[in-house]
Amino acid sequence: MSDEMNPELYLFFGTVQRTEFYAPLLEAGLTVGLLRNTDSPLNSEIPQGVTVPAELSFSDGPEAVCDRVRDLGRTHRLALINIDEATVRLCAEVGRRLGLPALSPEAAYNVRSKSRMRELFLARIGAHTTCRTGAVRDRAEALDTAARIGYPVVLKPGNLYGSYFVTLCADPARLCDAYEHLATQLPGFAREHDITDVAAEILVEEFMxxxxxxxxxxxxxxxxxxxxxxxxxxxxxxxxxxxxxxxxxxxxxxxxxxxxxxxxxxxxxxxxxxxxxxxxxxxxxxxxxxxxxxxxxxxxxxxxxxxxxxxxxxxxxxxxxxxxxxxxxxxxxxxxHNASAVVTPYPSTSGTLIDLRGLDALERLESVDRVVVRKQTGDVVTPRQDGARSMLRIEMQAPDRPTLDQDLAEVRRICDRMFVVA
Missing domain, CATH: 3.30.470.20 (ATP-grasp fold, B domain)
Incomplete structure (x- = not known):
């Protein structure tokens, strides 16, 4: 796409998200840019050291995105870096059209559709390597599939990620409740997070x-x-x-x-x-x-x-x-040879955050390096399975696993009583 004399640009596709993704590149002296997706809620703050050479709404479609990347490729030697699950397929298509290294469109679809993924695991590796599963269209199909697989089962969306709405169901009553909740919430959640690259689907799977x-x-x-x-x-x-x-x-x-x-x-x-x-x-x-x-x-x-x-x-x-x-x-x-952990606790119920108890105790633990709080008292909080993003992040490091585990046990005790929600 560009002359070999042009400078390199490591271009994050849509969003950069956490420091851990871009900081290693900046530390290595690489030029890091962001093709900013104006639809994404994750781009409110652009990190220091990251340039924004172009931005657009990714909902404008592959051709519009290709045009922007092609323009940048005239003056830079590009590498596309995609870290967002929702744009895996779009990045693959842009890579294909412009000849840039990326997942193939077929592979991108295979990782974005969990039902297709299961089919390929079964066909190419074997049934012994994964769980039994079935895509369902209504509550009756969910119950039939669960009866065939045997309880307990796991109900999950096939087009999401990050454990959103994934629920363990021990019996038909719980499965029916979980199915109705997921079927009601999934369309709106997908629209809100711009997850439109694969069709919404609901899976009932064997609990392993x-x-x-x-x-x-x-x-x-x-x-x-x-x-x-x-x-x-x-x-x-x-x-x-x-x-x-x-x-x-x-x-x-x-x-x-x-x-x-x-x-x-x-x-x-x-x-x-x-x-x-x-x-x-x-x-x-x-x-x-x-x-x-x-x-x-x-x-x-x-x-x-x-x-x-x-x-x-x-x-x-x-x-x-x-x-x-x-x-x-x-x-x-x-x-x-060290030990490391990242902990992200969530409240067990939805409501207004009244207090976060135990933050001082967390920070006093020897293995705790950093505590990041993303919610304040008065904010509305929800459990992870209901679509919440991380509101509290605890980074830990220790010389060995036993030392880390000792502090992790205390972190868990603190987190059990941390969230006061009304």
Missing amino acids: PGTNHSVDCLAHDGTISTTPVVDVVTGADMGGTDFHHFARITPSSLDEATQTRMRELACQALRALGITVGVAHVEFIHTPQGPRLIEVAGRPGANRPILLRRAFGIDLMRSWAQTLRGARPCALRTIT
């Missing part, structure tokens, strides 16, 4: 008992590299019926053989979905029968860049950026 884990992968030039495993504590792990991610922790407490199997299965999942370039985030349940695939996202996992840098010295974002410019990435090799 076990612990939640993830691996991020970097695909480049016919090879797939994997990061160390990250452990995830969900709402269900704490006795609830939702699957919001309360804590992400690494290094993993799993044995080495299980971690190796997860990393191998992550590579198989990428190949099954046709992912040959870019970063993908793969989630698992470690069941009594071994690791099982939950799903794959065509972007880095949230919080993973900071976790991997702090615990292992792995720079996932810079490695990805190198591949987007055609260079061989630096290996995802462990350099340091």
Whole structure:
């Protein structure tokens, strides 16, 4: 698209979101820009050091977005960096039209439709690697599918991400209530968050008992590299019926053989979905029968860049950026041996926030590096499963996992009584 003498520009597609995504590139001396999507609610503040060479409403369509990127490509050597699930397919289409490294449109669809993803897992890897599932169109189909699979089941939207509206249902009554809630809320939530790239769908899935884990992968030039495993504590792990991610922790407490199997299965999942370039985030349940695939996202996992840098010295974002410019990435090799966690607690009920108790106690814990509060007293707050974004973020680091776990236990006790909601 541009002359080789032109400067490089690492262009975030639509939004930059968290510091962990762009800071490693700025620290490496790279020029970072934002093709700002004016539809996105995540772009109210542009980070220092990030330029905005162009902006437009992404709802104008692929051709309009291509025109802006093509213009930038006349004066820069571009790398497109997409970290937003809702724009995975649009970025793939822009990459295809302009010849820039990106997911293929087919792979982008495969990661955005959970029903299609399940079909490919079953056909290309095998039924033993994932859960039984069915897309449903009404309450009767939901009940029939659950009866075929067997309770408990998980009800989830097939076009969303981030554990929004994912509910554990132990019996038909709970399934009916959850289905009606999801069917009512899903269209409006998708419109509000501009999630229009795939059709709304509702899935009933087999509940896989076990612990939640993830691996991020970097695909480049016919090879797939994997990061160390990250452990995830969900709402269900704490006795609830939702699957919001309360804590992400690494290094993993799993044995080495299980971690190796997860990393191998992550590579198989990428190949099954046709992912040959870019970063993908793969989630698992470690069941009594071994690791099982939950799903794959065509972007880095949230919080993973900071976790991997702090615990292992792995720079996932810079490695990805190198591949987007055609260079061989630096290996995802462990350099340091620390322990790290990111905790995002949520209130259990909706209402007005009256108080946040225990913030001082959190900040006194030795492993707690940073506490970020995004809500104030008087604000309306909701649980994660009802579509809330993170309102509190706790970043932790320790020399080893046992030390970190000790403080994590105290963090959990504090968070259990933190939110006063009326």
